Amino acid sequence: MVSFATIDPWLLTMQGPGLGIVENGTLAVENDTTVYACPSDGFYASNASTIIDGSRHVTMPGLVNAHFHSSTTLLRGGVQDMPEIEWMNRGVGPLGAHVNQDGSLVGSKLSVVEGSRFGTTTFAEYGANVARLVENVYLPFGVRVVATETICEEQAFRVISQQGNRREERNLRRS
Numbered sequence: 710m711v712s713f714a715t716i717d718p719w720l721l722t723m724q725g726p727g728l729g730i731v732e733n734g735t736l737a738v739e740n741d742t743t744v745y746a747c748p749s750d751g752f753y754a755s756n757a758s759t760i761i762d763g764s765r766h767v768t769m770p771g772l773v774n775a776h777f778h779s780s781t782t783l784l785r786g787g788v789q790d791m792p793e794i795e796w797m798n799r800g801v802g803p804l805g806a807h808v809n810q811d812g813s814l815v816g817s818k819l820s821v822v823e824g825s826r827f828g829t830t831t832f833a834e835y836g837a838n839v840a841r842l843v844e845n846v847y848l849p850f851g852v853r854v855v856a857t858e859t860i861c862e863e864q865a866f867r868v869i870s871q872q873g874n875r876r877e878e879r880n881l882r883r884s
Contacts, residue, residue, distance in 0.1 A: 718767055779836075836858075
């Protein structure tokens with residue numbers, strides 16, 4: 710007996726030409742394994758414990774975010790309209806130095822919830838102290854993650870601030 714079947718969605722199977730689109734398809738799952746992903750006319754709905762009406766919907770594999778810095782989510786929109794290297798070194802870097810660990814976790818949780826809501830099933834997390842993110846965000850949310858630490862001998866940012874005619878420059882290090 711099949712655990713559940715989604716009947717009549719557009720299936721994106723990623724097999725064959727194009728995206729492997731099957732109109733009026735059926736996706737049947739037994740336990741955690743897909744056992745049928747073909748046209749509905751070859752599937753007997755009586756074989757499923759639960760039927761989901763998939764008409765007017767798309768069923769597709771989960772999305773993978775292959776390069777992700779979830780802990781910087783709260784910095785979105787903080788620095789705009791700069792060339793990339795300047796954006797990293799003079800914008801986001803110094804701004805991010807003001808986000809504490811709790812803020813970093815809140816940002817990570819927000820971004821993982823957003824991604825999951827819109828179909829991301831696997832995240833490739835890249836950053837400093839990713840073990841903390843895995844333990845406090847990914848594992849509790851039950852989300853798949855491939856995580857790697859930032860490879861950097863030293864993280865330092867040059868902070869330049871100007872107020873009126875007074876300009877201050879200093880190095881800021883994060884450990």
